[in-house]
Amino acid sequence: MQGLTLLFALLLVVLLAFLFALLGSCAQSVPASAQTSQPPAADLAAYTGADRMEKLVAAAKKEGSVAVYSSAAPDDMAALIAAFEKRYGVKVRLWRASSENIVQRAVVEARGGRFDADVFETGAIAMESMQRERLFREIKTPALSALLPAAILPHREWIGTRLNIFVAAYNTGLIKKGELPKRYDDLLDRRWAGKLGVEAEDSDWFGGVVSALGEDKGLKLFRDIVAANGISVRKGHTLLANLVVSGEVPLALSAYAYKAEQLRKNGAPIDWFVIPPGVARFEGAGVARRASHPNAAILFFEFMLTDGQDILLARDFFPARANARPLPEGAAMHFLDPAKGLDEDPKWSKQYRDIVANQAH
Numbered sequence: 001m002q003g004l005t006l007l008f009a010l011l012l013v014v015l016l017a018f019l020f021a022l023l024g025s026c027a028q029s030v031p032a033s034a035q036t037s038q039p040p041a042a043d044l045a046a047y048t049g050a051d052r053m054e055k056l057v058a059a060a061k062k063e064g065s066v067a068v069y070s071s072a073a074p075d076d077m078a079a080l081i082a083a084f085e086k087r088y089g090v091k092v093r094l095w096r097a098s099s100e101n102i103v104q105r106a107v108v109e110a111r112g113g114r115f116d117a118d119v120f121e122t123g124a125i126a127m128e129s130m131q132r133e134r135l136f137r138e139i140k141t142p143a144l145s146a147l148l149p150a151a152i153l154p155h156r157e158w159i160g161t162r163l164n165i166f167v168a169a170y171n172t173g174l175i176k177k178g179e180l181p182k183r184y185d186d187l188l189d190r191r192w193a194g195k196l197g198v199e200a201e202d203s204d205w206f207g208g209v210v211s212a213l214g215e216d217k218g219l220k221l222f223r224d225i226v227a228a229n230g231i232s233v234r235k236g237h238t239l240l241a242n243l244v245v246s247g248e249v250p251l252a253l254s255a256y257a258y259k260a261e262q263l264r265k266n267g268a269p270i271d272w273f274v275i276p277p278g279v280a281r282f283e284g285a286g287v288a289r290r291a292s293h294p295n296a297a298i299l300f301f302e303f304m305l306t307d308g309q310d311i312l313l314a315r316d317f318f319p320a321r322a323n324a325r326p327l328p329e330g331a332a333m334h335f336l337d338p339a340k341g342l343d344e345d346p347k348w349s350k351q352y353r354d355i356v357a358n359q360a361h
Helices: 002-029 032-036 052-063 074-088 099-111 124-132 142-146 184-188 203-213 215-229 237-246 257-265 294-305 307-314 338-343 345-355
Strands: 065-070 091-096 119-123 159-171 196-199 232-234 251-256 270-273 278-288 333-335
Touching: 052 065, 052 074, 052 294, 065 099, 065 294, 074 091, 074 294, 074 307, 099 119, 099 124, 119 124, 119 294, 124 278, 124 338, 142 294, 159 237, 159 257, 159 294, 159 307, 184 215, 196 203, 196 237, 203 215, 203 278, 203 333, 203 345, 215 345, 232 237, 237 251, 237 257, 237 270, 251 257, 257 270, 278 294, 294 307, 338 345
Parallel strands: 065 091, 065 119, 196 232, 196 251, 278 333
Antiparallel strands: 119 278, 159 251, 159 270, 159 278
């Protein structure tokens, strides 16, 4: 009887040891984040808890820095970076280039297994091109609810941060307000000979204007304008605006509204207006799918959609935040569709080169 009791006790001990081991194994298999309600760092892109920003800031500070590829003008980007670094103590490493060069570098790096960029910030067609290369990841953020609906792409892998509105900018010392053209047909007048200019890569603006005018009519009109009066082609919107100020290009047809307004407010002899049809294009930001500093990247992205909107507004941009600033009066705006713009880019790039850039004089 005693032997049976001892055997039973031993079996009970073994069974209890097995149960404790099993429970310990199950506990270890549960991620620490699940035990503490702390989302893993990789999940902060989708985390929507009330303490989201607190956790995001802490994780970003631990990473310490964020690498941003941007085509924004140096002074505008400097203002955004200074505010971000001051608020969060996270260092921004900026690589600035044209939209075309950003796409080229991003694709080459990704295909080569390099992932230097954490955030991309540039024009809509370039952003859409990189999205199709699967370089971005969706970030769930309540900040989207405050934006213009058009700023939120169907895939949500990059988001519009501001509108670049194409305008005609003119030198106020050389052209009187009463002399300004009211429509593109007015540019056939010989008074504009040698006075017109455009930016070298603005085929999306060209496609938007021509499409709104009617393709056949629009293409013929620009051929006739170039043949009659010539168009000077310059690389860079900041350069183009400064050439208006200097008088070298009295009337630029594809300037950016914000840059002309910045110069005007600083006392330069420049003003701007919209020749209908008006054309606007989003600039946007996206977080790299394989970011080396994912949380700092999400934080910078969040900043561009929140505090950054106020900075953009103060610098005369048209932010993506709904009702931040009314669009220019007097002309209906045609918003360029990023996906359609990318699909049609080869067509409009060729037409722009053949009709404008290669014929410029």
